[in-house]
Amino acid sequence: MTGPCFIFFFLLLNLLPFFRTLEASHCSIKGLPLVRNIADLPQDNYGRGGLSHITVAGSLLHGLKEVEVWLQTFAPGSRTPIHRHSCEEVFVVLKGSGTLYLASSSNKYPGKPEEHFIFSNSTLHIPVNDVHQVWNTNEHEDLQMLVIISRPPIKVFIYEDWLMPHTAAKLKFPYYWDEQCFQVPQKDEL
Numbered sequence: 001m002t003g004p005c006f007i008f009f010f011l012l013l014n015l016l017p018f019f020r021t022l023e024a025s026h027c028s029i030k031g032l033p034l035v036r037n038i039a040d041l042p043q044d045n046y047g048r049g050g051l052s053h054i055t056v057a058g059s060l061l062h063g064l065k066e067v068e069v070w071l072q073t074f075a076p077g078s079r080t081p082i083h084r085h086s087c088e089e090v091f092v093v094l095k096g097s098g099t100l101y102l103a104s105s106s107n108k109y110p111g112k113p114e115e116h117f118i119f120s121n122s123t124l125h126i127p128v129n130d131v132h133q134v135w136n137t138n139e140h141e142d143l144q145m146l147v148i149i150s151r152p153p154i155k156v157f158i159y160e161d162w163l164m165p166h167t168a169a170k171l172k173f174p175y176y177w178d179e180q181c182f183q184v185p186q187k188d189e190l
Contacts, residue, residue, distance in 0.1 A: 066150065079135035087151040089126040099137045101114070102114050108167075
C-alpha cells in the first residue's frame with residue numbers, strides 16, 4: 001500500500017503547480033490572441049436559468065481598463081434582476097425582442113418603471129445609476145444582446161422590487177462573472 005499512496009501523493013504534489021497555472025491562465029492576458037472566436041470563449045449561466053453570458057472583452061479576463069463587452073442571451077421569459085450600477089451601459093440587440101424597464105435614480109426608490117420595447121437591431125443606453133431590468137418577453141425566441149459597460153469591473157446594486165429604497169439595494173461585488181478572476185488589491189503595510 002505504501003507504493004500506490006506514495007505515487008498518488010508524488011503525482012499530486014508535482015501536478016498541483018500545473019493545475020494552478022491552468023487556473024491562473026484563465027485570468028491572464030499572457031498569450032491571449034488578439035483575434036478570438038467567440039465560440040471558444042467561456043460561457044456560463046452563473047446559476048441564472050435562461051441566461052448565457054460570455055465576457056467577450058473584459059477588465060479582469062483580458063486586462064481592459066475603460067470598457068467591458070459581453071454577449072448575453074436570454075431564453076424566453078428570462079430576465080436580469082432589477083438593478084443599477086455606477087457606470088454607463090449600452091445594449092445592441094442582435095436578435096429577438098423584449099422589454100426594458102427603466103426608472104430614474106432621482107427619487108428615494110425606483111417606483112413604477114417606464115417600459116420600452118426592444119427589438120433586433122435596436123440600441124439603447126442606460127444612464128449611470130438608473131435602475132433597470134431587461135426581460136425577454138418574447139415567448140418564441142431568444143433575446144441576444146451585445147452589452148458594453150464603462151468603468152469595469154462592475155459593481156451591481158440589486159433590488160427586490162421597484163419600491164425598495166436605493167439605500168436598501170444589495171451590493172454584489174465582484175459580480176458573478178468576475179468572481180473567479182477578482183483579486184483584492186494588496187494593502188500597503190507601511
